[in-house]
Every structure is written in structure tokens, then in C-alpha cells.
Amino acid sequence: MGECASHDAAATLARAAQLGSTVRKGTRWYVRYQFVHGAAAGLAVLAIGLLRAPYGVAVGTGFLVVVVSWLSVYAARQPVARRGFGIRHGIMIGTWGLLYAAVLTLGVIFFPGVAAWWVPGAVVVALPGLIGGYLEARR
Numbered sequence: 001m002g003e004c005a006s007h008d009a010a011a012t013l014a015r016a017a018q019l020g021s022t023v024r025k026g027t028r029w030y031v032r033y034q035f036v037h038g039a040a041a042g043l044a045v046l047a048i049g050l051l052r053a054p055y056g057v058a059v060g061t062g063f064l065v066v067v068v069s070w071l072s073v074y075a076a077r078q079p080v081a082r083r084g085f086g087i088r089h090g091i092m093i094g095t096w097g098l099l100y101a102a103v104l105t106l107g108v109i110f111f112p113g114v115a116a117w118w119v120p121g122a123v124v125v126a127l128p129g130l131i132g133g134y135l136e137a138r139r
Contacts (some may be wrong), residue, residue, distance in 0.1 A: 038129020
């Protein structure tokens with residue numbers, strides 16, 4: 001009886017380790033998601049700020065809509081998400097949204113077409129996705 005129970009316990013622990021490995025491998029998609037989101041957000045800000053109106057807004061916004069739509073479909077097709085995903089994703093998107101709104105609002109009002117504003121602003125807007133991707137890759 002003791003051998004059977006220890007064998008079952010060992011098999012259960014082996015299965016738990018296998019499932020844990022599968023989940024870790026299956027959640028790597030979120031690293032790619034965040035890097036793509038960060039890069040796309042930065043490029044969109046550059047287009048909006050440095051291309052002449054109305055082309056900059058059309059190109060930047062259109063590009064961001066296409067990328068976010070693709071990322072949404074990509075995320076919905078993933079089989080697993082790591083524990084705490086919703087909170088981390090909400091923080092990343094919330095931070096990105098605040099920075100995006102601040103850079104665009106101040107840039108359009110005070111720095112239209114000034115590369116010295118828009119290039120660093122694009123980097124700042126890209127940071128939540130890039131930092132989030134880095135932190136997720138380290139988990």
C-alpha cells in the first residue's frame with residue numbers, strides 16, 4: 001500500500017512539473033505582445049508628431065489601430081496566461097495610455113513638428129511595453 005501511494009505521489013509531482021513547464025513555455029507570447037505594442041506605440045507617436053497634418057494623424061492612428069487589432073486577435077488565440085496577467089496587463093496599458101495622452105496633448109499644443117519633443121516622446125510612450133516585456137521575460 002505504501003509503495004502504491006508513493007508511486008502515485010511521484011507521478012502526480014512529475015505531472016505538476018510538466019504542466020508548470022508547459023504553462024511557462026505557453027506564456028512567452030506575452031513578451032512578444034508587449035515588445036510589439038511598445039514599438040508600435042513609439043512609431044505611431046513619431047508619425048503623428050513628425051508628419052504633416054492630416055497625414056501624420058491618419059498614418060499613426062491607422063497603424064496603431066491595425067497593430068492593436070492584430071495583437072488582440074493574437075492574444076485571444078493564446079491557450080494560457082500567467083497568474084496575475086490581468087493586473088500586469090492593466091498596469092501596462094494604463095501607464096501607456098497616460099503617457100500617450102500626455103505626449104500627444106503637449107506635443108500638438110506646444111511642439112508641433114519639433115523632433116526634439118517627438119523623438120524622446122516616442123521613446124517614453126514605448127517604455128511601458130518594452131519594460132513590461134523585459135520584466136515578463138525575466139519571470
